[in-house]
Amino acid sequence: MTSTAPPTVQYEAVIGLEVHVQLSTETKLFCRCSTRFGNTPNTNICPICTGQPGTLPVLNQQALDYAVRAATALNCQIHPQGLSKFDRKQYFYPDLPKNYQISQYDLPLAEHGWLEIEVEGEAAKRIGITRLHMEEDAGKLVHAGADRLSGSTHSLVDFNRAGVALCEIVSEPDIRSAAQAAAYAEELRRIVRYLGVCDGNMQEGSLRFDLNISVRPAGGSKFGTKVEIKNLNSFNALQRAVEYEFTRQVDCVRSGERIVQETRLWDEATQRTISMRSKEEANDYRYFPEPDLVPIALDSNQIDAYRQRLGELPAQKRHRYCGTLGLSSYDARVLTDEREVAEYFEQVVALDIPAKQAANFLNGPVAAYLNETRQSISQIKVTPEVSAELLALINQGIISNRIANELLPGLFEAGGSPRALVEERGLTQISDRGQLEEIVNEVLAGESDSVAAYRGGRTKLLGFFVGKVMKKTAGRADPQVVNDLLQSKLAEQPTAPPPEPESAAEPPEAPPAVEDAPLEAATEAVTAEAGSAEAITAASEEPDTPVSHQDAHA
């Protein structure tokens, strides 16, 4: 780049998200029909949710409870104007049996909240939440006679979903990038799952995103013309849509075109947004208060009670894990992603296992096992107690990391007490100096060439000797003692014949570092520097760097 080139205007995206969260209630928002996904079409229907004349909707207590819980967790004020009401939003579409949707317009359940997001490499950031309101879902349309809407001869309607309880959560336009948009959506999903108010099942549409995006010169304060993008059903789609739309709009502005205010659709197949009809004539929904439902007005005691019952949320856990427990932000993020995992971790730590060791164990072998078997952590036979017992055996010097690694598959398979297993199979660590010294002597006697090479300066061979000792003891030797013994033995005769040329027959460089790599480091130890004596340490002093650790679990 030359300094004479004209400065290119840099653009930034201004993004707001509307997220529809399906509340995990048994029944619909205003009637007693099931919310079960995947039932035979039109089995979860009744006169109320199909809008028969003379029927009366009544609010589901559980849905209200969940919505207030979510609003509280999102730091919202509950109906700051003293009460909240429902309104009819009127439009015609065959998925809407009543020709209006019961929603909330000017007095939503909650307003003025925020949530905190963390993007790798950026400072934590608060994203404002404009409002949270309750509304009923629409039905599902199946277009028959063609696989696309335009070619269909008629449409089939399934009202099973019509009337299911939703929360719509609208963010402020505080989001600036695709990564932030995804982080916001993921954090929202994490929070509602922590609270148990939504199952977060993306495939079944329990969480749906609409995106508002405009561009402007970076750092500006005026908003550009915004475009709404619908049909985003995954974090990936959300991120891609932001990237695509940002580029499209910037190109538009740079070439002097006008950006049209419109609704666009994310097309998963072609990975682009396509224009629906432009919003020249804004929809006229003619909202008016729903006369069949009375307002919601919670008193301050009730609202406080929600705040008290909230429990620790993901962001608070992340802060505590980093601050009080001294974990890396990566570890904290991974452990708090699911509440069950965080609770498991906390139980292990409560059983006197160092936090870092517990984190590595969970993010390493346990995570790998969960991935492989597609189980959730609450289903596995290695309970927090089993984990803590196993890790304690290592910390007490009763077994080596290697033995612990060997025990794990069996424990995952059948559960049981690691301590009993170790005793039964005679796997206790050999720490007796005298006993190990004999073995060390035997090993050194049988490897005179390597001993000579070591003494000639190839000190990396230490790991090779450790490996030999481990092999002889079936992994039971205390690596620390072996290390000490070897180092002192090999140092006994520092004067040695001159080293042989580099190319001379050298013993194979076995990867001895894996001989007793800490449990959690098992995966990356394979690539670790051969012979690094540091790898053979107590489990709590794990040798990995955050970078290699991440790679191992990416």
Added chain:
Amino acid sequence: MIDREQVKKVAFLARLELTEEEQEMFTRQLGSILDYIAELQRVETEGVPPTTRAIEVNNVVRPDELVVCENREGILENAPDRAEDFFKVPRIIED
């Protein structure tokens, strides 16, 4: 006051087809309703908080308990058209 164009717009939003005579009639009738509302609007409401209902009842809720509707067939049968388990509607025209 309401004019004929507004009546036509409201009719369109409600998907009602009105004849010339009906448009004329509803313009007159809606006009007189709006006149009456205008009269109500002259009432002094200074200091009276707005409300959306006539009765002072809040927080009416029901427990989240499943009750399966026994008349699913009746609801499907009541529709103008059906295709097995589905309601069948004319093709959606994107105008």
